[in-house]
Amino acid sequence: MDASAATTSGTGEGSGGGWASILIMIVYIIGFAALIYFILIRPQRKKTKEEQKMRDSVQVGDEIITIGGLYGRIVSKKDDDSFIMESGADKNKIRIAKWSIQTNLTLHDE
DSSP, X not given: OHHHHHHHHHHHHHHHHHHHHHHHHHHXXXXXXXXXXXXXXXXXXXXXXXXXXXXHTOOTTOEEEETXXXXXXXXXXXXXXXXXXXETTXXXXXXXXXXXXXXXXXXXXX
């Protein structure tokens, strides 16, 4: 009879431990989500914002590199967020989209 009394009294105490383990699991999940945010998402947003700022600051006469690897100089700017780029020794003119600019090689005073 003592064994059955011990098991019935033990079940009441064991249920309190279940809530603690659930709470610890929730804390781990929130901590993991915060870690993912600060390691992956936040730096990517910062990089995207810097790239957009660089693309917005491109001016006529700047030397650029496109995402396709073309080197050239901006000759004119179109209204629809595109540029005319002059490339190569024979001065070929290519129309490129604003989003295709990877690097601006010209330094500007800000």
